[in-house]
Amino acid sequence: MPRPEIVMSTPHRALHLASRPEGLPKDSDFELRESAPAALADGQIRIAVKFLSIDPAMRVWMTEAKSYWPPVGLGEIMRSAGIGEVVESKNEKFPVGVWVSGMTGVQDQLVSDGKGMQRFDAQRLPHPGWALSVFGATGLTAYFGLIEIGTPKAGEVLVVSAAAGAVGSNVVQIGKALGMRVIGIAGGADKCAFVKDTLGADEVIDYKNEKISDAIKQHCPDGIDVYFDNVGGEILDAVLKRLKLRARIVLCGGISQYNATGETRGPANYLSLISARGKMEGFVVIDYLHRAEEAITAMAPWVQAGKLTSKLDIVEGLPNFAEALRRLYTGKNFGKQLVQI
Amino acid sequence: MPRPEIVMSTPHRALHLASRPEGLPKDSDFELRESAPAALADGQIRIAVKFLSIDPAMRVWMTEAKSYWPPVGLGEIMRSAGIGEVVESKNEKFPVGVWVSGMTGVQDQLVSDGKGMQRFDAQRLPHPGWALSVFGATGLTAYFGLIEIGTPKAGEVLVVSAAAGAVGSNVVQIGKALGMRVIGIAGGADKCAFVKDTLGADEVIDYKNEKISDAIKQHCPDGIDVYFDNVGGEILDAVLKRLKLRARIVLCGGISQYNATGETRGPANYLSLISARGKMEGFVVIDYLHRAEEAITAMAPWVQAGKLTSKLDIVEGLPNFAEALRRLYTGKNFGKQLVQI
Numbered sequence: 247m248p249r250p251e252i253v254m255s256t257p258h259r260a261l262h263l264a265s266r267p268e269g270l271p272k273d274s275d276f277e278l279r280e281s282a283p284a285a286l287a288d289g290q291i292r293i294a295v296k297f298l299s300i301d302p303a304m305r306v307w308m309t310e311a312k313s314y315w316p317p318v319g320l321g322e323i324m325r326s327a328g329i330g331e332v333v334e335s336k337n338e339k340f341p342v343g344v345w346v347s348g349m350t351g352v353q354d355q356l357v358s359d360g361k362g363m364q365r366f367d368a369q370r371l372p373h374p375g376w377a378l379s380v381f382g383a384t385g386l387t388a389y390f391g392l393i394e395i396g397t398p399k400a401g402e403v404l405v406v407s408a409a410a411g412a413v414g415s416n417v418v419q420i421g422k423a424l425g426m427r428v429i430g431i432a433g434g435a436d437k438c439a440f441v442k443d444t445l446g447a448d449e450v451i452d453y454k455n456e457k458i459s460d461a462i463k464q465h466c467p468d469g470i471d472v473y474f475d476n477v478g479g480e481i482l483d484a485v486l487k488r489l490k491l492r493a494r495i496v497l498c499g500g501i502s503q504y505n506a507t508g509e510t511r512g513p514a515n516y517l518s519l520i521s522a523r524g525k526m527e528g529f530v531v532i533d534y535l536h537r538a539e540e541a542i543t544a545m546a547p548w549v550q551a552g553k554l555t556s557k558l559d560i561v562e563g564l565p566n567f568a569e570a571l572r573r574l575y576t577g578k579n580f581g582k583q584l585v586q587i
Numbered sequence: 588m589p590r591p592e593i594v595m596s597t598p599h600r601a602l603h604l605a606s607r608p609e610g611l612p613k614d615s616d617f618e619l620r621e622s623a624p625a626a627l628a629d630g631q632i633r634i635a636v637k638f639l640s641i642d643p644a645m646r647v648w649m650t651e652a653k654s655y656w657p658p659v660g661l662g663e664i665m666r667s668a669g670i671g672e673v674v675e676s677k678n679e680k681f682p683v684g685v686w687v688s689g690m691t692g693v694q695d696q697l698v699s700d701g702k703g704m705q706r707f708d709a710q711r712l713p714h715p716g717w718a719l720s721v722f723g724a725t726g727l728t729a730y731f732g733l734i735e736i737g738t739p740k741a742g743e744v745l746v747v748s749a750a751a752g753a754v755g756s757n758v759v760q761i762g763k764a765l766g767m768r769v770i771g772i773a774g775g776a777d778k779c780a781f782v783k784d785t786l787g788a789d790e791v792i793d794y795k796n797e798k799i800s801d802a803i804k805q806h807c808p809d810g811i812d813v814y815f816d817n818v819g820g821e822i823l824d825a826v827l828k829r830l831k832l833r834a835r836i837v838l839c840g841g842i843s844q845y846n847a848t849g850e851t852r853g854p855a856n857y858l859s860l861i862s863a864r865g866k867m868e869g870f871v872v873i874d875y876l877h878r879a880e881e882a883i884t885a886m887a888p889w890v891q892a893g894k895l896t897s898k899l900d901i902v903e904g905l906p907n908f909a910e911a912l913r914r915l916y917t918g919k920n921f922g923k924q925l926v927q928i
Contacts, residue, residue: 313862478858500858512853517819517841519869521654526867528860 258283260323260353261567267308270575273568275308276324276352284357292334292357295350297560299327299378300570300583301412302476302501314530324352324567329366329377340365347377352567354587372556379412379556379582380549381542383531387498388416389541390534392424392474395496395527400425402471403490405462407481409447410437410557412582413498417474418445419554420545426472429465431458431481433577440580444555459484469493477501479511486515489522497528501575557581599624601664601694602908608649611916614909616649617665617693625698633675633698636691638901640668640719641911641924642753643817643842655871665693665908670707670718681706688718693908695928713897720753720897720923721890722883724872728839729757730882731875733765733815736837736868741766743812744831746803748822750788751778751898753923754839758815759786760895761886767813770806772799772822774918781921785896800825810834818842820852827856830863838869842916898922 257280264277286292307318307325318325328350332340340346340360348363350356368374371381379385391413392398404421408414409430418441421428430447432438433454442450451461462470462484469490475482478500485495500510519526534541548554559581561570566585573579598621605618627633648659648666659666669691673681681687681701689704691697709715712722720726732754733739745762749755750771759782762769771788773779774795783791792802803811803825810831816823819841826836841851860867875882889895900922902911907926914920 483853497858497860499861510855510858512824512855512857514851514853516853516857516867517838517851517869519838519867520840520871521869523869523871523874525869526857526860528858528862528864528866530861530864533864 256283256354257281258353258355259564260351261564263308263318263320263322263324265320266310267305271305271308271568271571273565276568278565283355286334286336286357288336289359290357291332291337291340291360291363292355293330293346293350293363294333294355295328295330295353295587296345297329297375297378298350298352298567298570298585298587299382299384300561300567300574300579300585301327301383302499302574304571305575314532326350326352327378327383329368329374330355345374345377347382352564352585354564373558375558375560375582375584376556378584379558380416380545380554383535384412384582385416385545386534386538386541387529387531388413388420388474389545390531390537391496391498391529392417392420392472394534395529396472396474396494398424398426398472401427403427403429403466403469404472404474405429405431405466405470405485406447406474406476407431407453408476408501408577409441409445409450410580411476414474414476415441415445415557415581416554418447419548421472422446423548423553429462437580440557444557446553453481459487462488472496474498475500478513482513483515486513486518489518489524491522491524493522493524495524495526497526558584560584560586562586597624597695598622599694599696600905601692602905603662604649604659604665606661607651608646612646612649612909612912614906617909619906624696627675627677627698630678630700631698632673632678632681632701632704633696634671634687634691634704635674635696636669636671636694636928637686638670638716638719639691639693639908639911639926639928640723640725641902641908641915641920641926642668642724643840643915645912646842646916655873667691667693668719668724670709670715671696686715686718688723693905693926695905714899716899716901716923716925717897719925720899721757721886721895724876725753725923726757726886726897727875727879727882728870728872729754729761729815730886731872731878732837732839732870733758733761733813735875736870737813737815737835739765739767739813742768744768744770744807744810745813745815746770746772746807746811746826747788747815747817748772748794749817749842749918750782750786750791751921752817755815755817756782756786756898756922757895759788760889762813763787764889764894770803778921781898785898787894794822800828803829813837815839816841819854823854824856827854827859830859830865832863834863834865836865836867838867899925901925901927903927 261276329347345368346363404426410432430441438450449465476499559579602617670688686709687704745767751773771782779791790806900920
């Protein structure tokens with residue numbers, strides 16, 4: 247006997263990519279569409295999406311550029327990581343009431359067979375959103391990028407850009423937990439105070455109010471061993487001038503360039519890599535997702551000990567997705583940017 | 588009893604750095620000075636310099652930029668590697684008649700205590716100048732840059748810029764000897780024919796007559812594993828767009844940028860390193876000089892087997908040093924650029 251179909255009382259609302267943005271994403275680059283919720287087949291679950299993770303890479307997915315994932319097609323639901331609660335289930339691995347994280351898309355609900363969805367215990371976290379920050383791709387990016395590409399040693403000098411941001415704030419704290427001397431770069435007095443006082447960076451540089459190259463020279467008189475780069479642009483160039491011998495640049499992102507409508511600004515000082523025998527290496531977290539347990543095992547004690555905390559910046563409502571993106575790309579977010587649905 | 592001083596019949600002639608060049612070095616950036624030859628003290632030798640090695644890095648030494656060596660000071664004798672014959676000796680390790688290579692400077696003779704000078708058997712080489720090409724820093728640069736930074740595997744795709752040049756021509760041949768598929772980039776029909784017919788590259792791209800990005804796409808349909816970069820600029824950017832997963836860029840030089848009077852052109856496509864998980868790593872041969880024997884042992888059989896040859900481009904006369912430099916920086920040289928004295 248087939249089970250009776252369950253019809254949701256609320257329509258399925260999703261943001262579809264309507265046009266490829268030029269510069270900063272506009273509200274009109276997305277179209278909100280409503281539809282009747284699909285019925286569940288055997289093995290499927292319905293997830294009520296609660297929070298979306300707003301990530302720098304989203305700007306890349308919206309272009310036609312070949313990346314580690316294909317572009318989001320025009321008319322398709324915008325791609326996003328998210329977390330939600332199972333509200334209806336025909337899959338015994340995911341009973342009603344459990345929380346899951348995965349690629350939910352920018353929508354308020356979805357039907358899934360559970361593949362690629364991870365259950366997590368929302369009760370044990372200070373906030374369910376931590377499953378998208380420290381214990382999500384954000385935290386894994388910080389952990390594996392620093393450990394695998396940065397190959398950090400205690401006592402070395404670590405510079406982190408976007409240090410108040412989601413990944414950067416984790417990198418700062420992991421660097422400190424590993425005994426490094428950490429210089430964070432952030433924009434504005436509030437973020438800088440957060441980086442130094444809450445995250446524990448040894449020094450902080452306010453890129454909006456200081457001359458980057460002078461400040462780096464001042465705080466890194468003997469040069470830089472590891473640079474965790476989230477932004478590219480002028481900061482990357484300033485760092486390149488101050489590399490120590492065999493310095494490592496973890497190329498994690500280039501948020502300063504993602505919305506550039508002209509040509510990307512290449513790092514003019516890249517030839518410093520020669521005299522420093524330095525390397526600049528690209529890094530994508532999906533290569534390390536199968537080692538998530540290893541990172542979580544390493545980070546959990548730091549969280550317990552108060553060495554690793556996470557600040558969330560929450561925008562409410564699906565229609566405010568584009569605004570959340572703009573907050574991220576203009577540096578208005580303060581902590582891990584989420585959208586609450 | 589002090590030995591009597593020996594007075595050379597010819598004056599000591601040397602080129603001194605007179606001004607730091609802007610753009611291409613001019614004749615007037617150097618001053619030819621003559622002086623009475625110094626007498627030898629015990630333990631010293633007089634070397635009659637026969638050939639100077641004209642190297643891309645010279646342009647960097649002439650600036651005030653911090654590099655792996657300090658800048659040449661204004662008024663100092665211009666730095667150069669060279670080879671010569673011992674013509675007078677108070678050091679039994681270097682009897683009259685032996686050939687030596689080392690940092691001779693741009694001069695026709697020098698007095699040395701022998702430190703940093705290597706003896707070599709000029710008779711066993713096709714031309715003594717090979718001690719400055721395959722068996723000099725040029726060959727070591729090609730060998731260690733490719734092996735240590737490029738970590739090449741048989742069957743992988745290797746792209747080499749300045750492939751008809753001193754280092755590049757060695758890299759092409761070593762790549763072939765290691766079983767790689769090699770695409771050389773050179774300027775003009777003659778050089779391209781040399782790269783393909785003499786050096787044995789699988790494909791060659793004429794950067795003066797072809798659109799680099801199209802040609803790379805055509806010849807590397809599945810992308811590039813290793814890029815040995817001697818030039819930077821447009822070619823580096825074109826390569827960055829076609830990287831295979833975990834590609835390695837050996838950053839050996841950026842000759843297209845050394846004479847730039849404006850800002851260096853940074854590689855605008857550097858963010859491709861992220862999606863490719865690629866690395867770009869700087870390399871300086873002096874880190875490997877202590878392993879010279881290892882490279883020579885590996886390369887000698889290739890030379891014997893005709894797999895590794897060297898083309899010399901010889902300009903005559905100390906006063907033509909600046910012209911030899913200009914030949915190098917404008918790509919007019921065809922093979923390893925030397926100055927014969």
